[in-house]
């Protein structure tokens with residue numbers, strides 16, 4: 221069934237973002253168990269059920285127009301959120317090809333691609349764009365190729381150069397990160413940019429994950445889910461803007477917790493780029509308010525247990541220490557065991 | 562996300578205490594101040610390894626019998642380094658001594674000139690370091706303090722242990738997002 225796109229909602233100021241019942245039903249709830257600990261939770265990205273967020277490589281949903289409008293706003297203020305080092309040019313074209321061909325195949329009602337050798341014609345009906353260009357010629361596009369295409373695809377994208385037995389964050393379009401900065405992390409290795417994460421290094425999670433990622437083959441992408449909590453449906457929770465949104469963590473109360481606090485889930489998708497041998501790292505972010513989430517009581521019950529028992533180091537790292545108890549107290553009503561105790 | 566504990570400082574670099582005694586055909590020492598006592602100590606240690614040493618200083622002269630030259634500014638230092646590395650035998654080691662920002666500036670120059678990370682040894686002198694304000698991208702010099710106020714945007718910053726070699730700087734992030742510039746509290 222073709223995906224229906226909503227009119228533009230906002231991820232800032234008046235925060236009009238909401239999920240429809242369909243969006244809630246397909247939300248990628250990230251907890252397979254009642255407790256959470258970092259692990260190498262990577263799996264082959266095989267096609268998921270029709271309608272699910274795993275159906276296609278790049279998931280387009282009802283929030284498409286809102287998310288693209290939000291990205292444009294972030295870039296207007298801070299153009300360097302899209303960064304491509306000179307040696308990542310080819311990877312940028314790889315990304316253009318991968319994103320355009322998949323979108324045109326998976327969402328033909330919204331995207332069309334005509335290829336005649338190196339002469340390409342791209343049509344985006346959702347944003348009303350039409351672009352003729354020469355594949356491989358940067359002068360034929362209005363901006364950097366990675367920027368051009370990722371202004372039209374939901375989710376952040378990093379591009380990792382693979383050399384010297386490591387992955388290097390040498391390019392990316394990062395306008396909705398969960399509390400980190402592409403401008404600071406650019407040029408770092410997998411080990412370096414992950415250094416602020418507690419516990420996982422000691423568990424050997426990153427050493428094993430890195431080995432796994434470096435062996436990803438063309439057409440055999442992998443995926444994993446990551447999660448955190450965000451106050452208000454704010455997409456741009458970057459380090460760059462932390463001084464503007466961090467204070468909202470202190471505004472959570474028993475009265476507003478269900479509307480204000482959101483579970484934020486990242487569907488991370490990792491395909492090998494065929495020409496450059498770089499790795500693409502898609503970070504597709506889904507937000508759901510606790511109130512929306514509790515329309516599925518099994519989710520609310522599980523989230524209660526996960527948050528109640530989450531190790532303090534992880535809760536601190538995820539920035540929820542100020543309001544975790546308020547959230548747990550509200551979720552308790554959905555946990556029959558806890559209520560009985 | 563600011564959970565920096567001592568146990569996993571992978572982005573925080575470790576600096577050389579002495580020249581590593583590996584076999585090599587030539588050693589080049591770039592010194593921010595060639596007259597610094599530590600520079601003399603390193604040069605002596607290298608000479609004891611019986612390996613040829615070339616010293617290039619931005620200021621000062623080594624009191625030592627060592628082949629040395631002085632360049633006038635950072636730009637000529639970069640040019641000189643490129644020439645030296647062009648002519649250098651494959652098995653060359655580069656030593657850089659100075660404050661942290663100088664070290665990573667030279668590290669980037671050396672990598673651009675084709676040296677591998679393993680061929681570069683950094684000797685940190687003094688406590689000066691650079692702080693990157695993640696909110697406005699400005700770089701400023703600090704010492705060992707854990708907090709600072711951004712010179713440019715005025716946000717009070719926590720100095721994180723998170724370090725970028727590309728920027729040669731630590732991340733500074735708003736210390737109190739409820740009161741970013743500290744004007745709200747007495």
Ligand code: HEM
Nearest residue numbers: 258259260261378400413414416417420429447448501562
């Ligand atoms: C190459 C692709 C990847 C990129 C670009 C990436 C990037 C990042 C970044 C920028 C952070 C935030 C670090 C900070 O606090 O500054 C992070 C966190 C993290 N990453 Fe990755 N990552 C990648 C792959 C993976 C993989 C394969 C794993 C598998 C275990 C993983 C596990 C984690 C974990 C556990 C965290 C902490 C997240 C939290 O608690 O919210 N990452 N990652």
